[in-house]
Amino acid sequence: MSTVIKGGTVVTAGDTFPADVLIEGEQIVALGQGLSGDKVLDASGAYVIPGGIDVHTHLDMPFGGTVSSDDFFTGQRAAAFGGTTMHIDFSIQPKGASLRETLDIWQAKATGKAVIDYGFHVAITDLSEALLEEMAHCAEYGVTSVKLFMAYKGALQVDDTTLFRAMQQAAKHKLLIMVHAENGDAIDVLIKDALAADNLAPKYHALTRPPELEAEATARAVRLAEVSGAPLYVVHLTNAGALEAVRLARARGGAGHIFAETCTQYFFFTKDDLAREGFEGAKWVCSPPFREKHDQAALWQGVADNSLEAVSTDHCPFWFEGGQDGRTPGKELGKASFAQIPNGCPGIEERLMLLYTHGVRTGKLSLNRWVELCSTNPARLFGCYPQKGAVAPGSDADLVIWDPEAKRTLSAATQHQRTDYTLYEGWEVVGAPRTVLSRGQVLVDNGEWQGEAGAGRFVHRRPFGL
Known part of the structure; x- marks a missing residue:
């Protein structure tokens, strides 16, 4: 089962460029133009970034x-x-x-x-x-x-x-x-x-x-x-x-x-x-x-x-x-x-x-x-790059389709954290996730939860500097 993220702008720690992202199973296999897959996720007008x-x-x-x-x-x-x-x-x-x-x-x-x-x-x-x-x-x-x-x-x-x-x-x-x-x-x-x-x-x-x-x-x-x-x-x-x-x-x-x-x-x-x-x-x-x-x-x-x-x-x-x-x-x-x-x-x-x-x-x-700051350096410092923190062939398909114009109002009433307050009550943010994938599987799509308890895995990290 392949998935292609089409029409987005890929943003990494070093580059920004338009590209489709092709996913096979749990990994990214190609970046390019005109890619096709069994499932298509629309990233028009959005950035495609490595998951935080x-x-x-x-x-x-x-x-x-x-x-x-x-x-x-x-x-x-x-x-x-x-x-x-x-x-x-x-x-x-x-x-x-x-x-x-x-x-x-x-x-x-x-x-x-x-x-x-x-x-x-x-x-x-x-x-x-x-x-x-x-x-x-x-x-x-x-x-x-x-x-x-x-x-x-x-x-x-x-x-x-x-x-x-x-x-x-x-x-x-x-x-x-x-x-x-x-x-x-x-x-x-x-x-x-x-x-x-x-x-x-x-x-x-x-x-x-x-x-x-x-x-x-x-x-x-x-x-x-x-x-x-x-x-x-x-x-x-x-x-x-x-x-x-x-x-x-x-x-x-x-x-x-x-x-x-x-x-x-x-x-x-x-x-x-x-x-x-x-x-x-x-x-x-x-x-x-x-x-x-x-x-x-x-x-x-x-x-x-x-x-x-x-x-x-x-x-x-x-x-x-x-x-x-x-x-x-x-x-x-x-x-x-x-x-x-x-x-x-x-x-x-x-x-x-x-x-x-x-x-x-x-x-x-x-x-x-x-x-x-939010993805690539953490992966590098803590021994899991480029498995994580990258948008590249061979990396895990941990990806976010980021809508740069989406508006959200932060509130305890709408947050998913299990507590009864947020420090940011009533704050408006501009820019938010549209779709979130973990190893190629959609977890969140347009505010709807599609994840599954137990699907997350322990990451065996490498020694520092390797």
């Missing part, structure tokens, strides 16, 4: 006495409606568990539910000697990126010894080290000071996690990576100071092994959103927190000049008012104190639309750079 790849998500993740509200079916379905056809989720090591056991726990969450292809990072919280040795087997597991937290003291945070030893092992085995870069020790002091002063409102989440502590931790992680020789990927970078640390590393010769991402939401909100009336600000509680207007400008510059290689979402949704009608608890757990608010925001569905509307249409990003 979101390398930073948290589906069905336990956190702060609850669990993120999207599972591997609802979260992936929402991703597909937004034009994302692959994601990489974080499997977080329970204390004492091996890496294999950790990955098996997360694989069980995805089995039978996944609708798009996916991979895993493994997050180390308890680095025993046995686990250090097991890192040598990560490539066999198909998981070649390892995350460590420099924040969340007493829960997920590791010390510098653990971080550095993991980096040394990663350097030996071509693993990409990922860090959540905030100084958790200093943040812990500031949180305790705020609680002692009875400063409990959501805005104090941002005030106790100042940007300087992210910048310091970023610079420290960079220097440790330089000494260890490990490639480093700084996740969810939010501010000008942290970006400066990345740029300085590049200037010292780290362009081939120091990388960073930001997330969609950091372009649009500030810490003032956490100070909204009543408990409303809890919707914007995530870590690192939102910063200032000048930091937003720095991030736009960072994605334009390649200081930031990718834009992901850190999709970690919680109910705003959970615990009702059998739903899991949500943000309301922190009504008495900001320190108890589950950290995270929804966003896996809106990413491509927001960046197209506010990046491409405003001239901040070219079409090609948009594709590069």
Whole structure:
């Protein structure tokens, strides 16, 4: 069974050209003019792009006495409606568990539910000697990126010894080290000071996690990576100071092994959103927190000049008012104190639309750079290019027919993410998916769901740099 996408303009990270795209089975087999197939999808007036790849998500993740509200079916379905056809989720090591056991726990969450292809990072919280040795087997597991937290003291945070030893092992085995870069020790002091002063409102989440502590931790992680020789990927970078640390590393010769991402939401909100009336600000509680207007400008510059290689979402949704009608608890757990608010925001569905509307249409990003940030660079950095992230013969037919003039109004009432709010309530976007395919199978067509639970597959990724 062949499918041809006809009449569209193919947009890749490097080129823009009119072409039909011929698909046989699960793969692209040809690009050209006048191609024919058993099934025809009309791309007239539209772009044909590689499906989005979101390398930073948290589906069905336990956190702060609850669990993120999207599972591997609802979260992936929402991703597909937004034009994302692959994601990489974080499997977080329970204390004492091996890496294999950790990955098996997360694989069980995805089995039978996944609708798009996916991979895993493994997050180390308890680095025993046995686990250090097991890192040598990560490539066999198909998981070649390892995350460590420099924040969340007493829960997920590791010390510098653990971080550095993991980096040394990663350097030996071509693993990409990922860090959540905030100084958790200093943040812990500031949180305790705020609680002692009875400063409990959501805005104090941002005030106790100042940007300087992210910048310091970023610079420290960079220097440790330089000494260890490990490639480093700084996740969810939010501010000008942290970006400066990345740029300085590049200037010292780290362009081939120091990388960073930001997330969609950091372009649009500030810490003032956490100070909204009543408990409303809890919707914007995530870590690192939102910063200032000048930091937003720095991030736009960072994605334009390649200081930031990718834009992901850190999709970690919680109910705003959970615990009702059998739903899991949500943000309301922190009504008495900001320190108890589950950290995270929804966003896996809106990413491509927001960046197209506010990046491409405003001239901040070219079409090609948009594709590069949202699909191709993630595939390259995380060991699955050109299987993913490309529109080329031999690549998986993960494709989006993108209507550049389609108008949508973002709303909790119409989103597919399983939560009761969106940060972008009432925002209009221009440019949206018309048709979304995963390995040649249509998942979404003109707003109608055609996917199937269990069809998504685990992607066995290559070691870093190969």
